[in-house]
Amino acid sequence: MIKRLFIALVMIMIAVIFIQLAANYRENTALSPLGTYYADQGPAEVGAANLVTAVVVTYRGLDTLGEVTVLFISAAGVGLLLRRTRRSQGDDDLEKGDRAEETAGVHKPASEIVETATQLLLPMVILFGIYVFLNGHLSPGGGFQGGAIIASGTMFLLLALPESHVSRLLIAIIESLSGFSYVVIGVLGVIMAGGFLDNRIMGLGTFGDLFSAGAIPLIYVFVGLKVGFELSAVLDRFRKEDTGPL
C-alpha cells in the first residue's frame, strides 16, 4: 500500500514537471546557430543532400561509430545470454522440457502459397534495403534503416520457413569485415583528409548524384551490412531451436 502511494506520488511529481515543460514550450521560429551552419555549409563541405546524413556520418561520425559499437555489444550480449549450456544436470532437465514442449507444439510446414510468396518477396525486401542504404545521402534513409529492412527480410524468412538455416559463420564474417572496413575508412580520413571519418578521401562528385558525397555511400554500405547481419543474428538467436555451434 505504501509502495503504491509512493509510486503515485512520484508519477504526480513528474507529471507536474512535464506540465510545466509543455505549458512553457514555444515553437522555434528559426534554426539554431548550429543548424544554420549545417544548412549553409553542409552541402558545400560534405556534399550530401540529406543533411541528417551529413550530421550522422560526417560531423558526428564518431558518435555513429560509438552507436555501431553499442549495437555490436548488445548483439554479442544477446548471443552470450541465449547460448545453450550443457554443463549442469538442472540445465539438461530443462533442456528436455524445452524439447518436449517443442515436439508437443510442433508446427506444420508452411503451405505452398507461403513458400512461393517468400521466395518471391524476400529478394525484393533485401533489394529495397540495399536501395535505402545506398541512397542514404540523397533521400530519407541510411545504413541503420536499410540494415533494419534487411533484418526484417530475415525475420520474414524465419517466420515463413522456420526450418531454414542461417549460417552463423557467414554472418560473423560479413559483420566483422564491414565493421573493420568502417574503421579503416575512418583512419584513412585522418591520413588523407581533415580528420577521423572525414568523407573527403574520395571526390565529392556532382551534388545530388548517386555516387557523390565522398565516402558517405561507402560508409553507409558498411554500416547497412553490419547492422543488417547483426540484427539477423539477434533474430536467429531468439529462435527456440538452437542449431549448431558459433
Added chain:
Amino acid sequence: MSFLAGLQISQIVLCSGLGLVLIGLWGMLTQRHIIRMIIGFSLLDTGIHMVMVSIGYVTGGTAPIINDAVPMAEAASRIVDPVPSALVLTSIVIGLGVTAVMLSFAVRIYRTRRTLMIDECTESKG
C-alpha cells in the same frame, strides 16, 4: 477537431511524447510481469524520441533534405533542425539494442524459472 485548432503541430507531438513517457514509467513501476516492464521501457523510449523531434521543429519547416523543393540558397530558412533528428536516429538504435538485451534476459529467466513474474525472483532481495 476544433479543440486542436489553437495548438501547433509540435505542441501536439510534445504533449503526446510526454504522455507516453508517463505511461511507460507507470508501466515500469507498477507491472510485475517482465514483458510488460519491457513494453513500458519501449513506450518511455518512444516518448523521449517524440519529445526530441518536437524540440527540433521550426515553424513551417520541412525535412532537411536539399533537392528541387528546397533549393540550397533557401535551406537555412525552410528546414527543421537536422541535429535533433540525427540524435534521435542514434537513440532509436541504442534503444533497440537495450530492448534486445532485456528480452534475452527475460528468455534466460523463463528458462531457469519457468515464470516471467518478477516476484518469483527473490534471491537478490535484501
